[in-house]
Amino acid sequence: xxxxELYRQKKQSQLDDIEARIExxxxxxxxxxxxxxxxxxxxxETAQLTLKEAKAKLESFEKANKDxxxxxxxxxDETFMAINSRLAMS
Numbered sequence: 001x002x003x004x005e006l007y008r009q010k011k012q013s014q015l016d017d018i019e020a021r022i023e024x025x026x027x028x029x030x031x032x033x034x035x036x037x038x039x040x041x042x043x044x045e046t047a048q049l050t051l052k053e054a055k056a057k058l059e060s061f062e063k064a065n066k067d068x069x070x071x072x073x074x075x076x077d078e079t080f081m082a083i084n085s086r087l088a089m090s
Contacts, residue, residue, distance in 0.1 A: 004061075004069060011058055014080060015051070021087050022047055047086045054079045 022044055029040035057079055061072040 007073065008058065008062060011054075011061075011076060011080070015054065015058070018047070018051055018054075018080075018083055018087065022051070025087070043086060047083055050079060050083045050086060054083060 025040055025044050025047075029037050029044065032040060054076065057072065057076045061069070061076060064072045
C-alpha cells in the first residue's frame with residue numbers, strides 16, 4: 001500500500017469518527033434545554049458543512065496526481081482541524 005492510500009484511509013477513519021461525534025451531539029441536543037439545544041444545533045450544522053467540504057477534498061485528493069498530493073494534504077489537514085475545532089466547542 002502506498003503513502004497516498006495510507007493517508008486516504010487515515011482520513012477516512014477520521015471522517016467516520018467525526019460523523020460519530022456529530023451523531024453524539026445530535027443525541028445530546030435532543031436531551032438539552034432550549035438554549036443549549038440551539039447552540040448545539042448551530043455547532044452541528046457548521047460541523048456538517050465542514051464535514052461535507054472535507055469529503056469533497058478527500059475525493060479530489062484521490063484523483064490528484066503525484067505533483068498535487070502535498071498541496072491537497074495541507075488543504076485537507078486544515079479542513080480537519082477546522083472540524084475538530086468546531087466539535088471541541090461542546
